[in-house]
Each structure stands twice: as C-alpha cells, then as structure tokens.
Amino acid sequence: MNFQESCLCYQTFKIDRKINSRLILSSNIHSTDSGTSLEVVHVVEKKTKLKIEKIQCEASESQCNETHKAIEQSMKDKRPKSLLVFINPRSGNRGAEKIYQRKVLPIFQMCGVKTNEYVTSRPNEVRDRLLNTNLNTYDGVVAVGGDGIYNEVLSALLDREMKNSGLDPNDPDSRLVQLKLPIGIIPAGSGNYTAWYLNGTKCPKTAAIRIVMGDCVATNVASLHQGNRCAGYSSLILGFGLFGDVMRDCEKYRWMGTSRFKVIPVGTVLSRRPVNVIISYVPAKSGDNNSNAENRVTAPKQQFHRQISVPVFNTKKARVTFQKRTVSSSANFGAASEWRTADERVVYAVDTYPITMKPKGTKMAPHFGEDSLKLRITQKCKLMDHIRQLKEVDDGKSTCYDFDFVRTISVERYRVRILNKEMQDFFVNCDGEVICLDGPEIIVSLHRRVVQLYGSPN
Known part of the structure; x- marks a missing residue:
C-alpha cells in the first residue's frame, strides 16, 4: 500500500x-x-x-x-474545516432541517468539518447575523434550502464586503467587492436550480460531498438598482415583465408547494401583458470569451483592482469621494458615448441570467463566470409561438432562443425605462424572489466572478 x-x-x-x-x-x-x-x-x-x-x-x-x-x-489546505450554516425550515415542503440533519450533517462529521448552524425564524435574520458575526473563524458559509436563502446569504455577504471597503452599495456605479468566503448550497427548496447547475443533480448528499472536497467555481452577480437604491442582487435570473408576473402569481399560492410552478404560470402566460419600454445597454467588449475551466479554483483569490486618480479640488468632500472610489464608473460600465438603445419598444419580457446557458448538443448547459451578461428581449409575438418557445426553454433545448421574436445581446450593463402612462404594478423576478418596482426605471450591472461557489460543474 x-x-x-x-x-x-x-x-x-x-x-x-x-x-x-x-x-x-x-x-x-x-x-x-x-x-x-x-x-x-x-x-x-x-x-x-x-x-x-x-x-x-x-x-x-x-x-x-x-x-x-x-x-x-x-488535504491540509484544500478542504474547509469550519462552516457557518443557515437553514431555512420553510423551504420546499418544509423539510430542509430534516434533510440537513439526516443527510448532510453526518457527512460533515465523518470528514471532520466543524459546523455552526442557525435555523432561521424571521425575515432578515440571515442578513443580521452575517453583518454582525466574526467570520474569521470560518472557511465558508452554507445555505440549506432553495435559491431564496442562497440569495439572502449572498446579498448579506456582498453588503458586508462593500461596507468594510467603504463603498456604497446603493450607488449604481459602485463595483462589487469579491467575497472572501466561498458559499455552499444544499438543495432543499422548491427550485434548487443553482445547486443543480453546480453539481448536475439536486441530491443534497452530492452537494455536501462537493462542499467537503473544497473545489470552487467562480460565478457572476448582477446588481439591480432603482434610482439610488440597490433593490437586490442576482446570481441566477433577473426577469422583468412576464417572468416577474409569473413569480408574483406563484407567490400567492405558496401553499401548493413546488406544484405551483407547473400550474400557475399557464394562466399568467395566457394573460400576458405587453409593456412599452426603452431599453439601453452598454455592449460587451468584442472578443469577450471566457473558458469555464479557467474559473475552477480551490481557494478564493482577489480579482478586483484599485484605480487611483487625483481629486480635482482639495476639499473634504473631494477627499472623501476619492477615498471611497475603487474603479471609476466609466471604466466599469462604459462612458455615456458607449450606451446603445435597442430598437424594441413593446416587449413581453426582458431577462438576464448571470449563469449563462449555452447550447451543448441538443440541450442547454450552464456556464459560470462569463465575461458578459446575456440580455434576452422577447418582443410582441403570437401567443402560440410564445408558448412553443417557453416550452423549449422549460425543456432546456438548445434551440429555445432561436426565434425571430427573441433577441439576445451580450452586455455589461443595461437599463429599462417603462413608458406606460397608466399606473400599473410591475415586478422583477430576482432569483425566485418578487420585487415590486417603485419607479419607472431599473439598472442592471454585471459584476464578474465576485463569488466562489463550492461545486464542480461538468
């Protein structure tokens, strides 16, 4: 031997x-x-x-x-030794805590990983704990539940890093700071799409083993701003229009469990509503191409840089502004001259996916850490054509976006301004959470590879 x-x-x-x-x-x-x-x-x-x-x-x-x-x-430096775990007992069919205790915790214990668990009992509990907990003793943070609690953990950690770096997350021109701790996801919710993309399965044991093995993949985040307020972060989907309405309707029937996602969207699609908008975007730089294999790492690395410039006026306000800057907005998202306006004016949906889906054979496959966002605009079309396209999306077919009424643009940033004169409620689906817009305009920005996720995509 x-x-x-x-x-x-x-x-x-x-x-x-x-x-x-x-x-x-x-x-x-x-x-x-x-x-x-x-x-x-x-x-x-x-x-x-x-x-x-x-x-x-x-x-x-x-x-x-x-x-x-x-x-x-x-195994000395590769594997996590101590994890902070958040469990959402209301996820899925309210079985997240049982799944963790019976299937996940024994694996952590067998591999000598120490854990500190919190079972959430109220809104914003994850945020409050992460903003006020000393994280120096942990090697990673684990979210047990669906995509919702993962988003809670992600958002809290991002805001914590922004605060520690002296940056304002509510400033649309602020660049997100890379997280120091990797995040693990144990699928125990309704959707579990992020865990599925990471490991090729929604099996909680597989997810636990991947976390213990310590391999990580870098992934992107999209920030959503309304005016001077950050409305949320997305690592999975930002859907305005139809997909926002679908999620709004599904939230009304949470008592149906996961079956609501198969029944409720049918009625929402049949009653789809067109929206008059102006869509502007900063196109991705030509030649942006990123290999998925290059993003696999075993430990987080700092990938952000500080750009230094001299304040114009020697005033206190100028000095404070100078100290808080890391990268100028023009360097991040393009100067005013780089903005383009889309031809589409009446649309059914405007969607973005930080985890990019690309054709692989006859199916779509997830790609993490791409150098651009795929902005997909669904224009006015016949109902039956739209249903056929949505069915292909649901089936994961590689041709699901090859329709005349669906336009795909590679962007770094975009904004949507609603032109409807009538006062209506509009919604955004942010990783499965519903955000009701309080203004006529949203701004979405790409932040490249700011998060490390425990997992190993095929």
Missing part, C-alpha cells in the same frame, strides 16, 4: 485498485491484537451523483502511518 502519483494504491488479496487522492475524504488507523489496518473514506463518482465508500486495508503499522500522513498532507 503506497501513496504515489496522486493516487492511493491498494494491493491485497481482496483489493487491487487505485483511488484518486482528490476523492479521499478522511482516513483512520485501527490497531487491534491481530494487526493494523487503515480505513479510508472516499468518494465514488457515478455519473452526476456521488457516493461515499469505506475501504479497510490491512498493512504494517509503519505503512499505515506513512499513508495516513500522506493523505492528511494532501
């Missing part, structure tokens, strides 16, 4: 196999009167789902000690 070429090699009369050291979770030495053995807990990869397996191999005491030390050394 030896440890070489990044593989643990077993050769006994019962076992003859190699195990990739990256998939080993823990090892323990067992000494008895009959001899010494090494128990290794490792991961078996079966398509998208992962399974934990234990192997006990007999060997001499010196061999066991040598292999055990080699395994510990290989």
Whole structure:
C-alpha cells in the first residue's frame, strides 16, 4: 500500500485498485491484537451523483502511518474545516432541517468539518447575523434550502464586503467587492436550480460531498438598482415583465408547494401583458470569451483592482469621494458615448441570467463566470409561438432562443425605462424572489466572478 502519483494504491488479496487522492475524504488507523489496518473514506463518482465508500486495508503499522500522513498532507489546505450554516425550515415542503440533519450533517462529521448552524425564524435574520458575526473563524458559509436563502446569504455577504471597503452599495456605479468566503448550497427548496447547475443533480448528499472536497467555481452577480437604491442582487435570473408576473402569481399560492410552478404560470402566460419600454445597454467588449475551466479554483483569490486618480479640488468632500472610489464608473460600465438603445419598444419580457446557458448538443448547459451578461428581449409575438418557445426553454433545448421574436445581446450593463402612462404594478423576478418596482426605471450591472461557489460543474 503506497501513496504515489496522486493516487492511493491498494494491493491485497481482496483489493487491487487505485483511488484518486482528490476523492479521499478522511482516513483512520485501527490497531487491534491481530494487526493494523487503515480505513479510508472516499468518494465514488457515478455519473452526476456521488457516493461515499469505506475501504479497510490491512498493512504494517509503519505503512499505515506513512499513508495516513500522506493523505492528511494532501488535504491540509484544500478542504474547509469550519462552516457557518443557515437553514431555512420553510423551504420546499418544509423539510430542509430534516434533510440537513439526516443527510448532510453526518457527512460533515465523518470528514471532520466543524459546523455552526442557525435555523432561521424571521425575515432578515440571515442578513443580521452575517453583518454582525466574526467570520474569521470560518472557511465558508452554507445555505440549506432553495435559491431564496442562497440569495439572502449572498446579498448579506456582498453588503458586508462593500461596507468594510467603504463603498456604497446603493450607488449604481459602485463595483462589487469579491467575497472572501466561498458559499455552499444544499438543495432543499422548491427550485434548487443553482445547486443543480453546480453539481448536475439536486441530491443534497452530492452537494455536501462537493462542499467537503473544497473545489470552487467562480460565478457572476448582477446588481439591480432603482434610482439610488440597490433593490437586490442576482446570481441566477433577473426577469422583468412576464417572468416577474409569473413569480408574483406563484407567490400567492405558496401553499401548493413546488406544484405551483407547473400550474400557475399557464394562466399568467395566457394573460400576458405587453409593456412599452426603452431599453439601453452598454455592449460587451468584442472578443469577450471566457473558458469555464479557467474559473475552477480551490481557494478564493482577489480579482478586483484599485484605480487611483487625483481629486480635482482639495476639499473634504473631494477627499472623501476619492477615498471611497475603487474603479471609476466609466471604466466599469462604459462612458455615456458607449450606451446603445435597442430598437424594441413593446416587449413581453426582458431577462438576464448571470449563469449563462449555452447550447451543448441538443440541450442547454450552464456556464459560470462569463465575461458578459446575456440580455434576452422577447418582443410582441403570437401567443402560440410564445408558448412553443417557453416550452423549449422549460425543456432546456438548445434551440429555445432561436426565434425571430427573441433577441439576445451580450452586455455589461443595461437599463429599462417603462413608458406606460397608466399606473400599473410591475415586478422583477430576482432569483425566485418578487420585487415590486417603485419607479419607472431599473439598472442592471454585471459584476464578474465576485463569488466562489463550492461545486464542480461538468
């Protein structure tokens, strides 16, 4: 039994196999009167789902000690040792706490990961705790529930970093600061799309194993502003128009559980409403292309830079403004001359996906950390054509956006101004949460790779 070429090699009369050291979770030495053995807990990869397996191999005491030390050394800096966990007991069918206790916590304990759990009981509890907790003792934060609680954790951490950096999150021109701690997601909610994109499955055990293994992928965030107020952050979907109305209607029937997402949208689509808008955008720079593999990391790295300029006037206000700046708005989002106006005036939907869906064979596949946002504008069209297009989106077909009435633009930033004279309620679907607009204009901006997520997309 030896440890070489990044593989643990077993050769006994019962076992003859190699195990990739990256998939080993823990090892323990067992000494008895009959001899010494090494128990290794490792991961078996079966398509998208992962399974934990234990192997006990007999060997001499010196061999066991040598292999055990080699395994510990290989896992020394990579794996999280302490996690802060937030559980939303109302997620999905109200089974998040049970899923965590029965399926996830045993995996953390088996791998020697210390956890500090909070079961939320009120709105904004996640935010209050994250803004006032010393995070220096933790290696990561875990959200147990649906996409909603992940968004809560993400938003609180982003606001915390902005505050610590002396930046105003309500300023539309502020650049988000990269988070220092990775975020893990245990799927236990209604949608669980982010966890699905990360791991190829909605299995909570697989998500827990991915967190323990420590691999991370960098992902983008889109900020949503109304006037001088940050209305929210999105890492999954920002949908104005039809998708905002769909989520508004689904919220009225939460008692239906996950089945509401199959029933309620039908009525919303049949009663779709056109919106008169002006859409402006800053186009992505030509040549923006990003390899998904380049975003896989094992530890967060700072990817933001400070741009320095000299204040024009030597006043207190100028000095304060100078101290708070990190990157100028023109450098971030384009000068006024770079803004373009879309031809579309009457639309059914304006949507953005920070996790970009791209064709892969006959299906769409998620890509993390792309260098641009895909702005999709759905123009006026026949109802049956629209239903057919939405059905392809739901089925994940690679042709779901290849329709004449759907326009896709790669952008860094965009704004939507509503021109309807009548006072109506308009909504935005922000990662499954409904935001009711309080003004006629929204601004959406891309922030590249500011978050590290525990996971390993295929």
